[in-house]
Amino acid sequence: xxxxxxxxxxxxxxxxxxxxxxxxxxxxxxxxxxxxxxxxxxxxxxxxxxxxxxxxxxxxxxxxxxxxxxxxxxxxxxxxxxxxxxxxxxxxxxxxxxxxxxxxxxxxxxxxxxxxxxxxxxxxxxxxxxxxxxxxxxxxxxxxxxxxxxxxxxxxxxxxxx
Numbered sequence: 001x002x003x004x005x006x007x008x009x010x011x012x013x014x015x016x017x018x019x020x021x022x023x024x025x026x027x028x029x030x031x032x033x034x035x036x037x038x039x040x041x042x043x044x045x046x047x048x049x050x051x052x053x054x055x056x057x058x059x060x061x062x063x064x065x066x067x068x069x070x071x072x073x074x075x076x077x078x079x080x081x082x083x084x085x086x087x088x089x090x091x092x093x094x095x096x097x098x099x100x101x102x103x104x105x106x107x108x109x110x111x112x113x114x115x116x117x118x119x120x121x122x123x124x125x126x127x128x129x130x131x132x133x134x135x136x137x138x139x140x141x142x143x144x145x146x147x148x149x150x151x152x153x154x155x156x157x158x159x160x161x162x
Contacts, residue, residue, distance in 0.1 A: 029102065029123055030130040033112065036122045046118045046125070051076040053121045054089055056135045060128050061096050064139030086113040089121065096124055100131065 036043045046053040055072025062071075079085035090113040097104045112120045128135050133142050 029127050031123060031126045033116060033119050033123050035126070036119050039122070039126060042122055042125055043118075046121050050085075050118060050121055051079070053125055054085075054092070056138065057096070057121065057124050057128065058092050059138050060133055060135055060142070061092050061099065062139075064143070068138055086110070086117050089113050089117065093120060093124060096127070100127070 031038065036046075042053070051072040052068070054075045055068035055070075058066055058071035058075075059068045075085050075088060078088050087110070090110045093109050093113065094104055094106065096102075097109075125135055134145065137145065
C-alpha cells in the first residue's frame with residue numbers, strides 16, 4: 001500500500017477522495033466508538049458541551065466555510081427546540097466519511113448518533129486529530145500552521161470572464 005506523504009506540519013497532501021491513513025484497514029475509523037476514555041478532556045467537553053465539540057468538527061469538515069460558533073449554536077438550538085440534534089450531527093459524520101474514504105451506512109450512522117451521540121462526536125474528533133488536524137484551532141488556524149514559514153501568494157479576485 002502506498003503511504004500518503006505529509007508535509008512538515010503533518011497535514012495530508014492528498015485530496016479528500018484519497019483513502020485515509022488511519023493506521024488500520026482502509027474504510028475504518030482509527031479509533032473505536034467506545035474509546036472515549038482515551039482522551040478524558042475531550043470526553044468531558046463532549047459530555048458537558050457537545051455543541052463545542054460538534055462546532056469544531058463541523059468547521060474542519062466544512063473546510064472553514066462554516067465557523068465553529070455558528071455550527072455549535074445551530075446544534076444547540078436544534079437540541080433545545082426539537083431534541084433531534086443527532087440528525088444534524090449525523091450528516092457531518094456522513095460528510096467526514098466521504099472525505100476520508102470510509103464506507104457510509106446511513107442507517108448505522110444515524111443509530112450511532114441517536115444512541116451514542118457523545119461517543120460518536122468523540123470518535124469523529126479523534127479521527128480528525130489522527131489525520132493531522134489540531135481540531136481546537138479550527139480550519140483557518142490549521143491552514144496558518146500548515147503554511148507557517150512559507151510564502152503564500154494572496155488570492156486573486158475573480159476577473160472578467162467570457
